[in-house]
Amino acid sequence: KQEVTQIPAALSVPEGENLVLNCSFTDSAIYNLQWFRQDPGKGLTSLLLIQSSQREQTSGRLNASLDKSSGRSTLYIAASQPGDSATYLCAVRPYSGAGSYQLTFGKGTKLSVIP
Amino acid sequence: ETGVTQTPRHLVMGMTNKKSLKCEQHLGHNAMYWYKQSAKKPLELMFVYNFKEQTENNSVPSRFSPECPNSSHLFLHLHTLQPEDSALYLCASSQDLPAGASITQYFGPGTRLTVL
Numbered sequence: 208k209q210e211v212t213q214i215p216a217a218l219s220v221p222e223g224e225n226l227v228l229n230c231s232f233t234d235s236a237i238y239n240l241q242w243f244r245q246d247p248g249k250g251l252t253s254l255l256l257i258q259s260s261q262r263e264q265t266s267g268r269l270n271a272s273l274d275k276s277s278g279r280s281t282l283y284i285a286a287s288q289p290g291d292s293a294t295y296l297c298a299v300r301p302y303s304g305a306g307s308y309q310l311t312f313g314k315g316t317k318l319s320v321i322p
Numbered sequence: 323e324t325g326v327t328q329t330p331r332h333l334v335m336g337m338t339n340k341k342s343l344k345c346e347q348h349l350g351h352n353a354m355y356w357y358k359q360s361a362k363k364p365l366e367l368m369f370v371y372n373f374k375e376q377t378e379n380n381s382v383p384s385r386f387s388p389e390c391p392n393s394s395h396l397f398l399h400l401h402t403l404q405p406e407d408s409a410l411y412l413c414a415s416s417q418d419l420p421a422g423a424s425i426t427q428y429f430g431p432g433t434r435l436t437v438l
Contacts, residue, residue, distance in 0.1 A: 211364065
């Protein structure tokens with residue numbers, strides 16, 4: 208059974224710092240890995256999606272990497288801002304045949320960026 | 323109205339009540355999902371509908387009954403719930419794409435459910 212772990216569970220940094228969030232998964236047979244952001248009382252917003260054949264994806268100040276063989280992904284946030292404060296979720300789509308839309312999520316990392 | 327909307331945003335119900343959660347997507351997608359997000363647990367997939375047909379049911383108790391009358395609307399009917407069912411229930415939608423493709427799911431804001 209696929210399990211996704213995110214470390215740390217919570218992180219507090221001063222504004223302007225660069226930071227890294229970690230995600231690990233137990234089964235490397237995945238279609239893709241996705242990073243989401245969740246603001247309090249709100250749904251999830253997709254940030255980056257990395258296909259299993261890719262090594263990284265970038266969007267603005269965000270860079271996500273994927274090392275499928277070791278079951279790890281990182282989300283790098285450059286020059287953090289208070290508006291980045293949110294919970295960041297990592298999810299993998301396991302390779303389980305045609306028609307499966309299953310996503311397995313981690314518990315998330317709660318990020319606080321202090322002005 | 324754009325994206326994925328959910329109503330109500332907050333719901334408090336007793337264990338003997340019957341209520342329904344509603345989800346509507348305005349993205350032209352064909353697949354819709356219900357997720358449960360409990361405190362201190364990962365997001366859990368409950369049901370998946372593709373072209374109005376249920377394709378996945380992750381061993382969800384029968385006190386949760388989904389309904390998908392068309393590709394834009396999804397309901398979750400609730401009856402005789404337990405206090406441990408209190409959680410944030412999230413709806414999502416996505417395009418129907420072949421297996422292996424990049425499917426991005428778009429999420430609604432969720433319904434915060436409290437069962438007394």
